[in-house]
Amino acid sequence: MTIIFLFIYTLTFFSIPSSFQLDEFTYIGFTHPETKLSLSLSDSAQINKNGILQLTSDTTKLTGHVFYSSPIHFKNSSFSFSTCFAFSIRPNDVKLGGGDGLTFAIAKSKDFTSALWGGHLGLFNSNNIGNFSNHIFAVEFDTYQNFEFGDMNDNHVGIDVNSLLSNNSALAGYFGDDLVQNEVNLKSGKPILAWIEYDSITSYVNVTISPSSSKPRIPLLSFPVRLSSIFEEYMYVGFSASTGLVSSSHYLLGWSFKLNGEAKSLDLNTLPSLPKTRKKHKSTLIISLSILVPFFVLTSILIVVLFLIKKLKNSEVIESWELEIGPHRYKYIELKKATRNFKESELLGFGGFGRVYKGTLPNPKIQVAVKRISHESKQGVREFISEISSIGKFRHRNLVQLLGWCRRGSDLLLVYDFMPNGSLDKLLFDQEKCVLNWEKRFNIIKGVASGLLYLHEGYEQTVIHRDVKASNVLLDDEMNARLGDFGLAKLYDHGSNPGTTRLVGTLGYLAPELTRTGRATTGCDVFAFGTLLLEIACGRRPIEPIGPDDLVLVDYVWSKWSEGSILDVVDLNFKGDFDENEVLMVLKLGLMCLSNEQLGRPSMRQVVSYLEGEVEIMEDLRVPSGGCVEVGGFEDYLHSYTPSSFEQTSSFTVLPKT
Template identity: 45%
Template sequence: MTFVLSSTMELDLHHLYRAGQYVGTPGTSGNDSKSGDQFFVAIEFNGIDDNHIDINVKSMVSVGSLIKNFYRSNTKIQSTKLSSGKPMQVWLDYDSQVQKLNITIEEFDEFQLSRPQPLPQFSSSVNLSSLWSDSDLAYAGFSASGQENCNHYVIGWSFMVNGEAPLLNNFALNQVLANLPVENKQKQEHHISTSSLVTVVLVVSIVLVSCNVKSWMKGNSGHEKYEIECELPSFRYKDLLAATIGFNKKKMILGEGGFGRVYKGVLAVSKQSIAIKRVSLESKQGMKEFMAEIAILGQLRHRNLVRLIGYCHHKQELLLVYDYMPNGSLDSHLHNRDKPIPVWAQRLCIIKGVASGLLYLHEDWEQVVIHRDIKTSNVLLDDEMNGRLGDFGLARLHSHESEAHTTHVAGTWGYIAPELARLSKATKASDVYAFGIFLLEVVSGKQPIEVKADGGTFLLADWVLDAWKNGSIIDAVDTRLEEEYETEEVELVLKLGLICSHSLPKKRPCM
């Protein structure tokens, strides 16, 4: 029995039910002419002949043959056989950075709740990049060949690209083992006295670490590679086409930016309203941002973050599907005369919501998420005018124990911290700076940078700071609020905005 990764689903099944070396892999019908444009790697578990495991790359000529000893109880190595009928658990780990495949195998233990820590019994240099040489897709699964007195079972498997495969439910697996057909149990017992029977039961966990998935932007950047990790559902293109009335620009468009357009849609079956971000094929930077947004926002769950609910990959297009926010972006309400002006209670609620979401990103999630583009146009409003932070295309991750990495300067002028412009290092403090400017903008109703009538430049933070120094910080409040606010509240928010946007990052508070 083999675990197979293949560049095609058109497997040759000619030998699948025959004993012998072929296991239903591409180009193995005795004529290898088909294998010239088909790439596969097969990890073969063979207990019939001499109890070995082979790695076969593009042909049935093995690049590695191993294992006669298996781990037991996590650390102890014990001699056993694949043909023993005992369930085995296998971990396959591939690292594309060093092009190495590691294999660890041990007897299945229903009481083991974590992955074993010992070194793999076997490592082999294997280059899997050809899996995606001509396609965006690769296929994973199992195939087998055998004899009448040979039974193979896969009772559980777990698979992950870019990350650690989720642990299997040992209790459920043990229930499956207990309910195997009685005849199979009898054959296992019969094996004690005869060597003619083989029963292979595998529990498999496969991890492909940092596999490079080919760019979906073939037209503009076919030679570049992007990394993506995604556990979100995939939508059918025709369903999104119908939901947006053919991406109707007059009726369904919500907005447009450097990345492309955002459309409103209504799913035909569930009648759920959605927002669809459609990448622009002219934007190479947009593709990188989309990949980041899938990888990061797809894993985050917080009531004050816009929820990414799925994606669609169709030919050369990539579309992201979000919860629909019926009240649009906050900046349109603050600066667009066609939208109703938020009252103070609504503004304060939005501020608290964004603060809560940012606290989750900085402190409460398993990694630190630096948003890098906090601004009013990236705060969307639901049907109750609650604020949700969105657009994670520029976001970066690092662990809670490490510091942020140096990167190129990204963000929006007016919200970019002074040290970020100098040192090109986005940190929690630079996010706090942008949040401070956001606070000042929400209270004052003024944009961070404006051109004055005389041609000079208006800087919001400087203007509010001068008002505070002159003892009249209340003068920075949006005049359209018409004094329907608590003076202490607006003063508190303005002063928070000033301290968050302090020129020295060490002077700023954490979230």
């Protein structure tokens, strides 16, 4: 009686997985009556009478799947795993070769009804291949060289993550005791044992194969990959196989699996025997060859041509000087995929320099802004290199961080942190309902001032931004200000005098001395910052068309100051709900920054001291006898130059939300 009990227990343990132990199972063949209850078979997969599980038959364009019916709880603690299985791939015709291969797969679902046959191996289709949302880890035993996926040959083993572009691959084989690799023909039709092991501590996947029951000491593939980012809490384990224009029969003879431990090894001598091969009539072979070979050759040529065209289209020539520039250099194809081929729906804004797109980079998944400089832009390679080499080294919480760059021919691209709340001018002027109270505005002012102080004094060189304005102030997810767009920035050593340069910038922000000397200084940034202060406090643009004349914001503020009604200029959107002392201080500070004389303006260090309350502003601001601004002659200065006189290469338009 005891012997009978032990026999029944042993048969149950080795033939079907325990319903109470879903982290370990072993199949010695697939003959047990309960096997169909524990396995989920789909498409052409079936269990033969001799106990062999057949995924595909000698028919073209097939897929076959078998998965363990219950999901495995991978993330209950650690999720190391081990599996051992015996398989055989038998081509329908040896001379034509095999097609297309078999995979061991771990996936979030066992439903692959939308997957394609052939090179997609029954796991993916043309729409989802490569998507990080697939959550698929697979080891492929590939018997068909598919140029679309960069296969090395028609007899290799590869490790795949969410795609069939293998993360690592090797010619099918095993290492003997003499450390020499011996080839294994996956299409031999003979049984082959495979071991796949993952250690969650070291994050390494090891893949080993052998034509015998003895496991080689050295794995064929050993590859580092963190499956924690791929696996969900519950995943399905199983196999997928497919045939294409050439057919093969894919067999499973046995399978064992264990979570957080070593799976039971299989002995080829105890597994079911493969069915005998059937000889095909010679005429059938001749007919098949006459039809398939020309088709196969033409298809292969077409695939190669399409592959080469795609490669050439996305290729990029890297010149020697580019290797010396930091920071990170992205591949063009990475940014193309991140922005969904620079799709219009991803467009954040545009201007004279080109366009800015929203993008998503994988591994790790982050959102970025990709600035694509237009071919027609006057910001060419020289300014592009300047922007990379300078802002790539900036490190300040109130400056937009440059993450990397790319150049492909005449395409120039910069990759920045993504600012979800857009630009300041959008929130000041383009919103039907203002969303910026005074507290937020004052915090933005202090942030921009801190960023400018870093540029003027905190960096290894003096940096003149030359295009400080509301549209170049971007806001992060916490409404903190980040000064961006350094395409016009000019750098010189501390203590030295800046040289003359061409007149660039935006009308309304340009310091008057620029037209006289052509010399950009930190005082020019202070002048533009003064205009920005008045914009934020008043909710008005620097120049606004009102009737036949234009309203010049600085003149308007001075006139109200001289009348003693300065609070009339405050933005109506928050009037009555603001700190009056802070608003008055900002208005006075704006007028000081807008002094017509460069030496009459405060430095950014003094500006920050005023804003932080360390120093009080004197009360002796006066309107000069000439009329307009102490800043002297600003109205005449504005009307002396038309917009066409200025090279507005950095103007920027923000698209409204859809």
